[in-house]
Amino acid sequence: MRFCPYAERSLLVGSAKGIKFEVVNVNLVDKPDWFVAMNPPGLVPTLEWGDGRVLGESLIVSEYLDEIGDASRPLQSSDPFQKAKDKLLADKFSQVISALFKIMLNYHKPELDLSPFDDMLRYLDRYEKELKSRPSQFFNGDKPGYVDYMIWPWFERFELLGVLVGDKLKFPKTRYPRLTEWTSAMLEDDAVKTWYLPVEVHEQYMRSRFSGGATDYDFLVRQQEVKTSNL
Amino acid sequence: MRFCPYAERSLLVGSAKGIKFEVVNVNLVDKPDWFVAMNPPGLVPTLEWGDGRVLGESLIVSEYLDEIGDASRPLQSSDPFQKAKDKLLADKFSQVISALFKIMLNYHKPELDLSPFDDMLRYLDRYEKELKSRPSQFFNGDKPGYVDYMIWPWFERFELLGVLVGDKLKFPKTRYPRLTEWTSAMLEDDAVKTWYLPVEVHEQYMRSRFSGGATDYDFLVRQQEVKTSNL
Numbered sequence: 001m002r003f004c005p006y007a008e009r010s011l012l013v014g015s016a017k018g019i020k021f022e023v024v025n026v027n028l029v030d031k032p033d034w035f036v037a038m039n040p041p042g043l044v045p046t047l048e049w050g051d052g053r054v055l056g057e058s059l060i061v062s063e064y065l066d067e068i069g070d071a072s073r074p075l076q077s078s079d080p081f082q083k084a085k086d087k088l089l090a091d092k093f094s095q096v097i098s099a100l101f102k103i104m105l106n107y108h109k110p111e112l113d114l115s116p117f118d119d120m121l122r123y124l125d126r127y128e129k130e131l132k133s134r135p136s137q138f139f140n141g142d143k144p145g146y147v148d149y150m151i152w153p154w155f156e157r158f159e160l161l162g163v164l165v166g167d168k169l170k171f172p173k174t175r176y177p178r179l180t181e182w183t184s185a186m187l188e189d190d191a192v193k194t195w196y197l198p199v200e201v202h203e204q205y206m207r208s209r210f211s212g213g214a215t216d217y218d219f220l221v222r223q224q225e226v227k228t229s230n231l
Numbered sequence: 232m233r234f235c236p237y238a239e240r241s242l243l244v245g246s247a248k249g250i251k252f253e254v255v256n257v258n259l260v261d262k263p264d265w266f267v268a269m270n271p272p273g274l275v276p277t278l279e280w281g282d283g284r285v286l287g288e289s290l291i292v293s294e295y296l297d298e299i300g301d302a303s304r305p306l307q308s309s310d311p312f313q314k315a316k317d318k319l320l321a322d323k324f325s326q327v328i329s330a331l332f333k334i335m336l337n338y339h340k341p342e343l344d345l346s347p348f349d350d351m352l353r354y355l356d357r358y359e360k361e362l363k364s365r366p367s368q369f370f371n372g373d374k375p376g377y378v379d380y381m382i383w384p385w386f387e388r389f390e391l392l393g394v395l396v397g398d399k400l401k402f403p404k405t406r407y408p409r410l411t412e413w414t415s416a417m418l419e420d421d422a423v424k425t426w427y428l429p430v431e432v433h434e435q436y437m438r439s440r441f442s443g444g445a446t447d448y449d450f451l452v453r454q455q456e457v458k459t460s461n462l
Contacts, residue, residue: 061265087291
């Protein structure tokens with residue numbers, strides 16, 4: 001699903017690791033039968049080989065891709081303790097995500113509870129502190145690694161809160177000086193550039209998702225078709 | 232915490248991997264200050280080195296111990312796909328656990344909802360099916376491995392449901408022939424034997440935990456003291 005941050009995790013890793021893959025986007029509201037048959041939880045990302053092997057769950061798929069891809073570009077530390085700590089950082093980012101989603105998936109409701117925003121910022125403090133404690137530009141070193149890619153998709157979407165709800169939920173960059181520098185550096189990374197979507201596109205998806213009608217999953221494809229036919 | 236199944240995961244792996252460690256049990260209802268200061272989530276297992284390094288979360292601690300312990304006894308597959316699939320099996324066992332806990336942590340309440348029991352059995356079907364599809368005695372092969380140790384602590388406790396609630400929640404062994412064989416084989420494993428507690432002990436802990444008074448975390452230590460003084 002082109003707008004899914006979990007799927008983006010694995011796309012980023014696939015690209016960073018030089019893995020060749022085909023992307024098949026699915027409608028997650030009205031799931032295709034072949035998709036549910038292939039992977040009963042019906043979630044993305046789902047990795048499929050064509051020989052019957054199927055793997056789901058973004059963190060597990062991403063670790064797997066790191067292991068099978070370009071060995072000269074390891075995304076995880078060779079030090080077991082550092083690797084374990086990074087797994088914990090990636091895993092516990094679910095706290096940030098769940099606070100963010102509590103607002104984002106209810107933004108259209110008249111009585112929107114804004115209190116999860118403060119929780120989200122508090123959980124993010126841990127990542128600012130952790131990055132501050134590391135001497136490198138990225139969590140991983142001088143190139144993005146596992147933690148960087150696992151948390152990035154939500155940084156791409158933080159601005160959405162302000163756009164959808166208003167200035168009260170504007171992302172407070174001054175609270176996170178290191179993460180703000182990190183965001184700029186991430187935007188220069190090739191894998192990030194490959195899958196990046198601007199906030200206007202995320203906004204269009206979100207407004208369609210909660211419009212009350214059918215979600216329009218295909219507007220990017222149609223724009224692409226227009227561009228192609230104009231060539 | 233001597234009766235915690237999550238802590239048991241890492242104890243099993245530590246023993247299987249021949250790692251030397253000291254166990255410090257903590258009272259999880261009235262947590263010691265030093266414990267919360269060391270690891271703010273205040274959960275077990277918490278791994279501490281003494282040089283300031285601390286690591287939490289049972290699956291991550293267990294994977295870490297597998298990486299640093301006896302290399303001649305790998306608990307995870309060297310095949311990345313098999314390893315990823317096993318991680319998923321260990322991770323998704325949280326579905327079984329959460330259904331089990333819905334009953335177990337409410338067993339003393341007058342209006343106990345028994346419906347999570349059926350969910351639990353349904354989630355367990357996946358593990359029966361998976362084990363059936365493998366040619367080996369254990370998930371891992373001819374010795375227990377990562378999946379085996381990650382799911383075992385709850386198999387040690389399934390009988391508790393029948394004991395605490397009654398025969399309606401008796402574990403239906405006939406529904407899981409392979410897992411039943413597997414349980415017998417696990418009971419012969421040295422690491423399992425080291426940390427195994429019989430159902431009567433788990434029962435005594437559970438009854439104390441929900442007695443309305445202070446939880447008695449120390450009854451095993453007192454029994455040990457009596458035995459020692461009788462020598």
